[in-house]
Structures are given as structure tokens and as C-alpha cells.
Amino acid sequence: MTYVIAQPCIDVKDKACIDECPVDCIYEGPRMLYIHPDECVDCGACEPVCPTESIFYEEDLPEQWSAFGAAGAEVFTELGAPGGATTTGPLAQDHPVVAGVTPAGSRT
Numbered sequence: 001m002t003y004v005i006a007q008p009c010i011d012v013k014d015k016a017c018i019d020e021c022p023v024d025c026i027y028e029g030p031r032m033l034y035i036h037p038d039e040c041v042d043c044g045a046c047e048p049v050c051p052t053e054s055i056f057y058e059e060d061l062p063e064q065w066s067a068f069g070a071a072g073a074e075v076f077t078e079l080g081a082p083g084g085a086t087t088t089g090p091l092a093q094d095h096p097v098v099a100g101v102t103p104a105g106s107r108t
């Protein structure tokens with residue numbers, strides 16, 4: 001189990017969560033941030049500081065955002081576990097589940 005960031009983070013990216021993570025395991029993508037499931041130590045420090053309430057313990061993910069559990073793991077398939085978001089830098093792409101979400105305010 002790990003903590004997972006879900007849909008409300010998309011196009012918001014407040015980043016308050018990053019400052020709380022003791023192991024630097026929250027990685028930035030173009031539209032949202034992702035918690036590395038193998039690097040997260042399940043401390044829970046990030047969850048209460050997110051203003052959009054995007055962060056959940058994986059087991060507690062709301063049903064409508066259940067796809068974000070797998071997406072948060074799959075987005076690291078190529079990268080592996082580099083051991084730190086700051087030194088790695090941003091991810092080049094979002095997971096397709098995230099990239100496919102229609103931006104808020106869009107009519108399409």
C-alpha cells in the first residue's frame with residue numbers, strides 16, 4: 001500500500017505536499033503530481049496539507065478515482081525507482097488516465 005494522488009490535483013498542482021514528504025517521493029508531471037509507490041514510506045504527512053484533498057491512502061481511494069491507484073504506479077514503469085524527485089526532475093508525460101481528463105472550463 002501507498003498514498004495516492006487523485007483527480008483533484010489535475011491542473012492545480014498546489015505542491016504543499018512536496019514540502020511535507022520526508023523522503024522526496026512526490027514527482028511532478030505536466031498536469032499533476034504522483035507519489036512513488038515504492039519510495040513512499042506511508043507516513044501520512046502529505047495527506048492533510050493538500051488544499052484540494054487529493055491525497056488518499058490507497059485503500060481509501062474513492063470509487064470514482066480508483067484508476068489513480070494503478071496510474072500512480074504505472075507512470076513510473078520506465079523510470080524505475082530513482083530515489084528522489086528533486087534530483088530526478090519532472091516527469092516528461094502524465095499517465096494516460098490523467099492526460100485524458102478534460103481540463104476544467106473546457107467545453108469539449
Ligand code: F3S
Pocket residue numbers: 005008009012013014015016017018033049050051052053054055
Ligand atoms: Fe496536488 Fe494537493 Fe500536492 S493539489 S500537488 S496533491 S498539495
Ligand code: F3S
Pocket residue numbers: 003020021022023024025026035039040041042043044045046047
Ligand atoms: Fe511522502 Fe509520507 Fe506522503 S512518504 S508521499 S509524505 S505519505
